[in-house]
Amino acid sequence: MEKLVLLKKFGANIKKIRESKGLAQIDLAVKMGYADDATSISRIEAGRTNPTLFTIHKISTALDMPMADLLDFNALEE
Amino acid sequence: MEKLVLLKKFGANIKKIRESKGLAQIDLAVKMGYADDATSISRIEAGRTNPTLFTIHKISTALDMPMADLLDFNALEE
DNA sequence: TATAAACTTGACATATATGTCATCATAGGC
DNA sequence: GCCTATGATGACATATATGTCAAGTTTATA
Numbered sequence: 001m002e003k004l005v006l007l008k009k010f011g012a013n014i015k016k017i018r019e020s021k022g023l024a025q026i027d028l029a030v031k032m033g034y035a036d037d038a039t040s041i042s043r044i045e046a047g048r049t050n051p052t053l054f055t056i057h058k059i060s061t062a063l064d065m066p067m068a069d070l071l072d073f074n075a076l077e078e
Numbered sequence: 079m080e081k082l083v084l085l086k087k088f089g090a091n092i093k094k095i096r097e098s099k100g101l102a103q104i105d106l107a108v109k110m111g112y113a114d115d116a117t118s119i120s121r122i123e124a125g126r127t128n129p130t131l132f133t134i135h136k137i138s139t140a141l142d143m144p145m146a147d148l149l150d151f152n153a154l155e156e
Numbered sequence: 157t158a159t160a161a162a163c164t165t166g167a168c169a170t171a172t173a174t175g176t177c178a179t180c181a182t183a184g185g186c
Numbered sequence: 187g188c189c190t191a192t193g194a195t196g197a198c199a200t201a202t203a204t205g206t207c208a209a210g211t212t213t214a215t216a
Contacts (some may be wrong), residue, residue: 050202053129098160112175117177
């Protein structure tokens with residue numbers, strides 16, 4: 001898969017899960033320990049950054065979702 | 079989970095899967111498109127770097143393993 | 157249409173990932 | 187002992203992730 005496509009798919013998946021939990025970007029950011037600033041979340045959800053494993057792990061913890069689930073967006077399409 | 083622990087677990091998992099496929103680090107590196115150099119693989123397996131999503135994706139493709147499986151190393155322990 | 161909540165965007169300093177090279181260490185087989 | 191395969195390590199230039207701020211946009215709603 002091409003890089004930009006991958007990042008967009010991941011971002012869309014995070015957004016979908018976040019919204020399913022009724023959280024705003026800022027809520028997720030605060031849960032991840034950020035200083036009341038959702039910039040990083042916005043970038044990730046838009047696919048404008050290539051997050052590291054540790055960042056993915058922090059999202060996973062904050063959303064209470066296994067990392068494996070966050071990356072399982074290829075079961076549907078390819 | 080603490081960052082260093084996470085990176086070490088991920089690295090150990092990659093190493094286990096790579097070896098189960100009978101591949102040397104250099105084989106994986108070449109499959110990922112690197113120039114006959116396994117330095118990056120060595121770093122990742124040792125947990126000395128915090129790989130990006132795209133790097134994880136390249137490993138996934140090269141090892142023919144879903145990304146979700148590569149990150150599913152918490153099913154066993156925590 | 158005014159207001160507020162939610163999200164986006166550009167910029168910034170800092171840290172670190174990436175890919176590569178040269179070199180070193182280790183282990184096994186001959 | 188020698189050679190080869192394998193992996194580890196330090197250094198390097200370059201690219202980019204991270205966390206933050208300020209400012210802008212979008213959306214909804216009263």
